[in-house]
Amino acid sequence: MDIQEEALILHKKKKGKISLKSKVKCSNDHDLAVAYTPGVAEPCREIAKEKDKVYTYTAKGNWVAIVTDGTRVLGLGDIGPEAALPVMEGKAVLFKTFGNVDAFPICLATKDVEEIVKAVKLIAPVFGAINLEDVENPKCFQVEKRLKEELDIPVFHDDQHGTAVVALAGLVNSLKLVGKSKENIKVVINGCGSAGIGIARLWLSEGIRNIVLCDSKGVISRDRTDLNEYKKAVAEASNPNNEKGSLSDVVKGADVLLGASGPNLFTKELISSMASNAIVFALANPVPEIVPSEAKAAGARVVATGRSDFPNQANNVLAFPGILRGTLDSRAREINQQMMIAAAYAIANLVSQEELKDDYILPKPFDKRVRKEVTRAVIKAAKKTGVAGKRI
């Protein structure tokens, strides 16, 4: 039986993947009186007096809304809120399993930015954070910006931030292997959607100066007149030599090539034009831009993909559960670049000097140390940057 068939059977048999768990027992009148009326009136009164106590007496501080409009689900595209639900339930399962974060799928019956923002603001009282998921580009940036401005809880967008963190962890360890430093490398990112832009933003803020992005029309340069505001902003911040042309023009001599684009877009010729000790992250999923064997045959030294059946899987589950766990535990009011960079180094550092090799640059998702170390690093960075709340 193949995975597809097995998935259908599992989803049908279980009738979905998530249910509610009561944290309190309710087996006699006394239990009822404490968990419900009349006892429950007391925490209500306390919160009515001081709204912030909602974090003390309710589960708000551990619940994350997984918000989507279903417009860019996996590689399936715009399939709508109902068809997006299996993915969002799956995400909730990962949040719970890998971070003990309680997450609830909010699949919205709208594609309109104003309505998405409005809906999330209206339901925000019961959530400790928002995780945006699978919203199409560039709408995802608009929604993220608006929510960050208008909500008093942190907003995470895994397609940007989670991917950027895991890729940075992989890069940090790859650079150790090849003996290059982040300040001196040239990075080419192919793909200018949420992942590409998210990676560029985070890596730039970590001091990787020479990053050049490409979209399907070629290099993102400051001379392009067809860029949306998000690509325009990244064009301003990246591409220090204002290079122009096609992907193959800028990849020549590059140290790192990262694909956040589509299947089979990297040729052997492209890889062989790179500098020696080339690092290739082909993150398109499930079919990468190039398979590791071909990239290696063309001269790449370190190759990572999104797939679990190849070495060096760059899996977001390494990042988002611990990042949200640390954010909730520190009651951080935002998730800033420093917190994400700290998460990336925490992940990278879980691969010891002895373990580190071309085919082992990232820890495995099931390594229980990952969540713990990412959480710890995120809390520390939240405190250091002054965004931690009073819970700690």
Place this chain on the structure above:
Amino acid sequence: MDIQEEALILHKKKKGKISLKSKVKCSNDHDLAVAYTPGVAEPCREIAKEKDKVYTYTAKGNWVAIVTDGTRVLGLGDIGPEAALPVMEGKAVLFKTFGNVDAFPICLATKDVEEIVKAVKLIAPVFGAINLEDVENPKCFQVEKRLKEELDIPVFHDDQHGTAVVALAGLVNSLKLVGKSKENIKVVINGCGSAGIGIARLWLSEGIRNIVLCDSKGVISRDRTDLNEYKKAVAEASNPNNEKGSLSDVVKGADVLLGASGPNLFTKELISSMASNAIVFALANPVPEIVPSEAKAAGARVVATGRSDFPNQANNVLAFPGILRGTLDSRAREINQQMMIAAAYAIANLVSQEELKDDYILPKPFDKRVRKEVTRAVIKAAKKTGVAGKRI
């Protein structure tokens, strides 16, 4: 330690009362591939092809949104969405414990009817039913009407419907005790909020012809010019002799007096003016309109309250878990009067002829037969009235 203090300690220690439960394990790459990518794409595709399959492959069909704007929470009034959360979490615990229904609190940051309706419609894709809770009157009727018209999932309003069902169950058994028939009794309902109006609507549809309602200004008659549209509608349908005056005027000679009003509003004199074998339901909570000992001293034969420390507790938990369970299991597109009446008789019939006495007219909430029998009755009525969906 009193209940209030104990409630505060419990809520703080547990950090709220609800968390997420994953229904699937996720302990290796294979599990991940089936519950998440790439396997999860398959149920997504199936639902994209046929939206209704969201009930087959996701948990939608077992999730209920507990929707409130926090404007009429317990006896605490308009305390806002955050302070309402302990009650909504408590409701979710009861749904889970007594009906295996997964319910999630949606406490909305708005008091506006349009915004409440809009928010619920936007998040509806992930829910199998809506349970309105603690929305102030008459807004609750407006919201309920709009949602019923505009959503394709059933809408329940426990403050109206749950209360009406349990009270009807109590009435049915009380009438057996006193040997009167529903067609010939006179019922006075004091309180014209969601509970009072909900009870009047359900009881009228069950053939109790002579019902007179009162609000704080006196009898609801067709001559009153100060009634909102909901009171006006109930005035048209009730009070067959178009009686006028005050509560004490219409209670004279009445067989049943039901309070859905406020503490200590019924005097001994009021009760003693009723017909012989008087039935008094004093449902104001936590302080009833009159305590059972006083009502009995004034001549009442059967007295029920909302409290667990008096006999004959009319507790909504007898009704709503089984009603929603049956509604979800039958995939009913609405919860109609026949389904609620069937639920009331299922509850009443759990008190056997031998058990039935003045101080025992309703089964206990912890009686496990309650959910089963209510569920069965609701499913049967849903099928009979043609509102059951294709799941059964």
